[in-house]
Amino acid sequence: MKQDTETIPGDGVSKKLKLFVTLLTLITFIALVALFTKLATKQPTPKKKALAIAKPQSSQFLLDEYSQVGARLINVGLTEQAIDQYIKIWEMQTTGTLARANAAQTIGKLYADLGNCQEALVWLFRAEVSDLGKTLPLQPLIDTCLSKVRSKISDQ
Numbered sequence: 001m002k003q004d005t006e007t008i009p010g011d012g013v014s015k016k017l018k019l020f021v022t023l024l025t026l027i028t029f030i031a032l033v034a035l036f037t038k039l040a041t042k043q044p045t046p047k048k049k050a051l052a053i054a055k056p057q058s059s060q061f062l063l064d065e066y067s068q069v070g071a072r073l074i075n076v077g078l079t080e081q082a083i084d085q086y087i088k089i090w091e092m093q094t095t096g097t098l099a100r101a102n103a104a105q106t107i108g109k110l111y112a113d114l115g116n117c118q119e120a121l122v123w124l125f126r127a128e129v130s131d132l133g134k135t136l137p138l139q140p141l142i143d144t145c146l147s148k149v150r151s152k153i154s155d156q
Helices: 015-040 047-075 079-092 098-113 117-130 139-155
Strands: none
Touching (some): 047 098, 079 098, 117 139
16 A cells, blocks of 8 residues: 655745745845945046055156165165166156166266177167267267177177
């Protein structure tokens, strides 16, 4: 004799467990709704505009600082460290500006003073390209370095 008993799902689960799972589901749903509501109504922060306005002042301050430190390093004979300062100035400048050309010229001159004419020529050529008005006296130093590099190549 078979009994047709239909098992109702959940009959074996206690009412306390059902209540706990339902309550936990409800709390999770409310938390997610609150999170999405907050994200949807979030106001864009104007920090980028404030930083963009403040950036030129801090950039100019950094340029002045690098320039002053570079000049002082040259005065005490720390040419390689001064080169690092002027490279930072060169990197911060806009392409094609006289300030960028001046930084490249200074770097080239410092490398020439160290006797590294190959590296000096790289920077002097950069200065020449950046100096659109051709206001910097670059050619004498370029010619001197070119003759040294050529004589070094012919000696090999």
